[in-house]
Amino acid sequence: MYLYKFNDPEKALDCFTAFISRFPESGNITLVYYLAYEAAGKAGKASQAETLKDELIRKFPDSDYAKGLQDPEYFKKVDSDLRTVDRMYAEAYELYQNVYYKEALARCEDILQQFPGSKMSSYVLFLRAMCIVNLQPADEARIALNEVLAAQPTKRIQTVVNGILASMDVGDKPVLYADAEMYDARYLKSVRNWTFDEEKHAENTEEDRENPYKVNKEEEYCVVILLPEDMKTMQVLHLQTRLTFLNAALKAEQKDEKGDYQVKKEDLWYKTTALQIEPFANYGEAAVYLNRVAVDKTLLKNFKGARYRIFAISKTNFSVLKRLKNAEQYVDFFVTNYFDDRGQGEIITGRQGAAAHLFKYEADEKHDFVLMVPYRQVNVKKMAELLHGIEPAFALEKETYDDRYEMVVVKNVGTQVQSMEYLQLVSRNKEIFDRLSGTSSYMFTITQSNLGILLENQNIEEYMKFFDDNYQRNQSGEVGVGDGDFVYAKSVAHKFVLFYPNTIDPFKLKTTFEEFNFAGLMVNNVKYDDEHDCMVVSGFRNKEEAMRYFQTAVDNRKLFRSLRNVDYRNFIISDSNFDTMCEKKEIEQYLQFFKKYYLE
Incomplete structure (x- = not known):
């Protein structure tokens, strides 16, 4: 508080040194040493700062703070290594979940070899041990499990490992999987997880009835x-x-x-x-x-x-x-x-x-419309002319946001409802849409008080989240370019859809795509009509993510082997457009829309 809020490093230093003296066993002691070192430096006490630095490194050499003081690049290296290990671990875990135990084991071995001593080592060792339990004799499994315990994992992992070892002590033997058994297990797993929308909804409803949490306000x-x-x-x-x-x-x-x-x-x-x-x-x-x-x-x-x-x-x-x-x-x-x-x-x-x-949500206050565009990528003067043409009565101003963005502000367009109606008019203007295509632009409405906060703090990401929660989710339709029954809105959630005759085995198709997919995607089947189904891959936050998946999937012809002799279509589509397409049975109309706005 004294160091940052009151800008009094000497007082802060007194507090930190007193804490170090009184609570040397505190769990926060390395952090306090680091803060004391910073306070001494800001107070101009270089000698004391150096002493605190030396004590921290000598007493706690393995702490992040000690390593960070010795190597200015330490935290960057830690972040980079952690991201790599996290990605590799996610791949190994996905393989394990899909019963590719050999491949998951190999990936774990790669992590342990490339990143010895990583902070995720106990997790990797645990996943490695679980693969060995399913692949190798009990003696090898026991060695692997004990290696997990030696790495001092979390209590939850310790409990699981000790439970497995205890069961092995009384003669229980894990089931070993050969290649054929793993293939069968993957097939059975896909059948067990395969549900139609109605069934899944019913299961979730039943599960939601039983809340496992209890209210006890007197407990710790x-x-x-x-x-x-x-x-x-x-x-x-x-x-x-x-x-x-x-x-x-x-x-x-x-x-x-x-x-x-x-x-x-x-x-x-x-x-x-x-x-x-x-x-x-x-x-x-x-x-x-x-x-x-x-x-x-x-x-x-x-x-x-x-x-x-x-x-x-x-x-x-x-x-x-x-x-x-x-x-x-x-x-x-x-x-x-x-x-x-x-x-x-x-x-x-x-x-x-x-x-x-x-930001404060005030629906009845006066709102401005804002178009924020990157410098030198959009003709701001032309944009102002186009906005003026939509409603000549509104005044326009130009604002600078930062060194990357500038803004055209349409003043006093009305309340929240009125401002969103104006935004709909702008977003459906084809010339504006074409000029913004391919740029990282923002389009939103905002109260004048919130605009002041936005310009002062330059926190456009936070405001767009606020805008999405309080404005766009309250609208009956998507904000985008309307074309017939469909709306092109690139920033909303999308799905990848495979439209095919229902003579194809859906379980085999689902299994193929699940093995191809990365973590976080969900595969489901939706009945389109009496002759066709749609396999739907969900989990894409916007058009860009969905198109990357679309291009990768289309290039992988192995995914479509079971469809070689039938007529099928694949495309991406927003959630609301998918509902419209299924309700009105407009697959051909949507394919034309998809070609126009996504492929051309």
Whole structure:
């Protein structure tokens, strides 16, 4: 607080050195050493800063802070290696899930050889051991499992490994898979997971009836921040630093022992990392802390528009969450049961993004329309003329956003509803659309107060998330260029669709594409009419992602071997256009639309 908020490094240094003296065993001691080193440097005490640096390196040589002080490029290297290991691990895990045990084992061996000592080593060793359990004799499996325990994995992994070893001790033998058995297992897996939309919806409804979480506000609680998947190491460190300052400030404000909270980082499950703040004696104490931290703008800036979640959770429910690995299910439970105003709960937990704390939603206030375009890529004067032609009564202004973007602002176009009607008119203008094609432009409406915040903070990503949540999702249709019954909107979610005669075995087709797909995609089958089905691959956030998949799939002729003797079509399509196509049975009309807007 003294170091950053009050710009008083000498006072901050006194606080940090006192902490080091009083709490040498604290879990945050390396962070405090690092902050003390920074404070001493800013206070002009180079000798003391060097002493603190030497102590940190000598006492905690394996800590990230010590390594970062010795090597300015350390954090960049860590981020780069972690991204590579994470990608390779995801590929190995996907192979394992699809019963390619030999290939998954080989990928794990590659990771361990290329990145010895990686922070993900225990996870890789565990996945490697599970492959060996299914491929090699019990003695080899036992060796691999003990190597996992030697790597000091998470408690959850320890529990699983110890359970397998215990079962082997009493004579249980894992099932070994030869190539033929693995092929059969993959086929059975595809059949077991194959559901039509109606069946899947029914299953989810039944599952939702049984909520595994319970409300007990007198139990001990912790506050959890789920971090974005691609959050960099330095961003996490900044987040931890901010939390440490907030904890210190809270403790200074309170006369009792409250506020002496610890921050620890924990990998909850694959690709889900959290910061956990504890202990809180009950929910009331946790709620006070949550409501303060969740709206701290300095803390929220670290998320840079990425997806995050923050909530309070009892120790019992936290154990359930780790077992079920479904954060959104718990967040929904938390919002429903702990907030009188559900909308406020959605904001506090981060479901509306960090932008919800920066920008204010005021539907009845006057709005401006903004077209933001990259410098020297778009003729701004011509754009202003085209906008003036849509509604000559509106005044136009030119604004500079930063060194990359400039803006044309159409002033006072009306309330939220009226401004969105104007945006629809602009987005359906073919000449404007053609001139913006191929550029990274933004088009939105905004209140004048929010425009001031946007220009001051230059946080267009956060505002676009806010705009999407509060404006576009409230519209009955997509924002885009209309052409007949379909709308071309490149920034909305898309699907890859394979349209084929229903004489083809859908299970074999689904299996082929599932083995080709990367993690995060879902394959389903939808009945089109009495003679045709659609195999649908979902999970693409926009046209660009879907087109990359489309081009890759079309180039891989092995995917279409089972369709060699039949007439089929493949294309990408937005969610709303897919619904329209299926409802009105307009496959031929959509194929013309697809050719015009996606292929030409």
